[in-house]
Amino acid sequence: MTSRQNRQRDRAGRGIPEATVARLPVYLRALTGLQERGVATVSSEELAAAAGVNSAKLRKDLSHLGSYGTRGVGYEVEYLVYQISRELGLTQDWVVAIIGVGNLGRALAGYGGFASRGFRVAGLLDADDSIVGQDIAGMTVGHIDRLEDIIADHGVSIAVIATPAGAAQGVCDRVVAAGVTSVLNFAPVVLTVPDGVDVRKVDLSIELQILAFHEQRKAGGPDGLASLAGGDGPPGTKQYVETVVEA
Amino acid sequence: MTSRQNRQRDRAGRGIPEATVARLPVYLRALTGLQERGVATVSSEELAAAAGVNSAKLRKDLSHLGSYGTRGVGYEVEYLVYQISRELGLTQDWVVAIIGVGNLGRALAGYGGFASRGFRVAGLLDADDSIVGQDIAGMTVGHIDRLEDIIADHGVSIAVIATPAGAAQGVCDRVVAAGVTSVLNFAPVVLTVPDGVDVRKVDLSIELQILAFHEQRKAGGPDGLASLAGGDGPPGTKQYVETVVEA
């Protein structure tokens, strides 16, 4: 029953709605785009269009950070970039470790978006001896045995888990025991963590399934064939699907 | 003003809440896990624990599909797997094309979760001549010029965009023009699509920024240093951050 009281405190100022937090990075990206094109000022209408939301939502979101716009004018791009960055905690550096250096881990290691937003990769770790020692994106892959050392030595606060499904919970337990309190999980499993640790999940398979759901209700099947009549067809006639394993 | 009326129709039956749809794949994964371990029946409490939600939410979610449980007993695993699969449209095959075969595209091509859920990869396409012709995960990378042919010939209904940011909107326009109505976007840009096309976004950088936000409000900075006193510090004194590009 503890720690149900944090998150969402009083009114404007502290306690920014979760939905707003999830959009701030999008606004930030739109703003840096404008910044690069030399734009000094934007209206909520313009910025909202660039970020793919409506202007009322944008204004409401920004109002949670404070009054950083000018009525009748708009928002000063550079100032807003700074305010959002600060709110998101990007004015400080965050140290990241990537565990699991398969195809995905490699892709993550080479991802430019890390460094550009103040995320520093302190280590790439893997359990496979044929991968350990390889040079990836300018770093040498270390052995997973050194996990605790790396976390302690570099002050890692965010662990990115890109291992196979079966290894993820074990790795997660270790990083949490070593003091990490934020985990970004790419393995297709639900991780269990103690209170106070944040986990976010990125799951390709789930996204595809959500798309499939919506695709299904746009008239017809994948190719335009089948189910043209109104009904959904009674259950019990089709073969069961689902036979294969995870990872 | 059109097409504001679709999504969310009447009551139970058709019109499953979006939040529920997003969780069904998680339940499905938990259920297949149980199935592999030979479990025949689960209670909402057990399944909810495996899926990382609370049991009230699980029951409410499942109630949108129909009454597939037995009071006093629980849910029959195999039957529920089938019902959720059907609801998600996984009893039919979906044809996918992956555009952009860099590190990430390669990781996606090799991802086992595709085939195991009825998603068939019909093509890997790239614009880079040094990548075209390579064999990746048992497929030969084709040239992006053939995009329209591949989509038409194989009946692709879902496009996975894993190109650099700058190329994403152009590719998106082409796949949509070729008849694709679902897009999974890994490029860090907001894609603009016509009404009736679904886009879902997977964005590493955004996830990290959300974690950073929450990490920031757990006492102290990344390493426990800094910001120990109560205030947030007045703005205007710090240096602006944010200098680098996207990609």
Next chain:
DNA sequence: ATGTGTGAACTATTTCACAGCC
């Protein structure tokens, strides 16, 4: 004039709590 900031209305989602069926 113009466009932000925000109460108020509306819609969606979660949680509670318990009637009803096995």
Next chain:
DNA sequence: GGCTGTGAAATAGTTCACACAT
């Protein structure tokens, strides 16, 4: 006795519409 299914209450999120600052 145990567990589902679901109305009703509570909470979160979105959109409207306009007062007010520039």
